[in-house]
Amino acid sequence: MDVMLVVDMQVGLREGPPKYDLLGVVGRINALGAAIRRRGGRLVFIQHTGGKGDAFEPDTAGWRFLPELKRAPDDLVVAKTLNDPFQDTPLSEILGNLATERLLVTGWATDFCVDATVRRAVALGHRVVPVADAHTVSDRPHLKAPKVIEHHNWVWSGLIAPAGVEVLTTHALLNGDG
Numbered sequence: 001m002d003v004m005l006v007v008d009m010q011v012g013l014r015e016g017p018p019k020y021d022l023l024g025v026v027g028r029i030n031a032l033g034a035a036i037r038r039r040g041g042r043l044v045f046i047q048h049t050g051g052k053g054d055a056f057e058p059d060t061a062g063w064r065f066l067p068e069l070k071r072a073p074d075d076l077v078v079a080k081t082l083n084d085p086f087q088d089t090p091l092s093e094i095l096g097n098l099a100t101e102r103l104l105v106t107g108w109a110t111d112f113c114v115d116a117t118v119r120r121a122v123a124l125g126h127r128v129v130p131v132a133d134a135h136t137v138s139d140r141p142h143l144k145a146p147k148v149i150e151h152h153n154w155v156w157s158g159l160i161a162p163a164g165v166e167v168l169t170t171h172a173l174l175n176g177d178g
Contacts (some may be wrong), residue, residue, distance in 0.1 A: 001098060001101055001153050002100075002101065003036075003095060003103055003104070004105075005043075005106065006033070006043075007108060009029065010108075011062045011067075012060075012063065012064060015040025015055045016138060017139060019108060019136045020149065021107075022136055025133070026068045029069065030068075032106070042076065044078055045077045046113075056157060083113045083117040086124065087114075101127065102129055105130045105131065105135070108135065108136050108137065111152060115156075118130050118159075121170050122163075125162060126158075127165075128156075128161065128166075129173070131168065131169070132167050133168045
């Protein structure tokens with residue numbers, strides 16, 4: 001079954017510089033999530049948990065998922081405290097119990113938590129599909145957000161992965177091209 005991870009798409013990400021095409025990314029996550037659910041797949045929302053005073057402090061507005069995200073009652077939530085959502089969480093066990101065939105990765109931030117998720121999933125032997133247009137980041141001091149995204153999509157497509165890595169767009173996944 002396909003399982004889609006939605007990494008750190010929480011209200012706190014709105015702090016700081018704007019995130020590239022945020023509403024477009026949310027729309028693509030919602031469309032892909034609906035298709036995955038219809039096909040019998042599952043969604044796992046990764047929720048970053050920060051410390052006291054952090055933008056992602058538990059039970060604060062910033063910790064909550066973006067209200068634009070369409071979540072279903074049987075979607076799962078995994079809390080994390082590091083960039084890597086597999087570290088010290090039940091994520092690996094959950095994916096094993098779901099008999100995950102493909103692991104689609106979406107969310108924020110491309111160069112931190114999304115990248116850590118993709119790399120760890122590959123290292124754990126998952127067949128990983130980073131969704132090329134369903135992750136976001138803000139401009140970095142040395143590189144504009146679209147270039148950060150383009151660069152990471154390129155890097156992920158070249159990872160050496162026993163189970164495979166295939167970077168696909170939302171359109172390709174929705175139209176059976178991937």
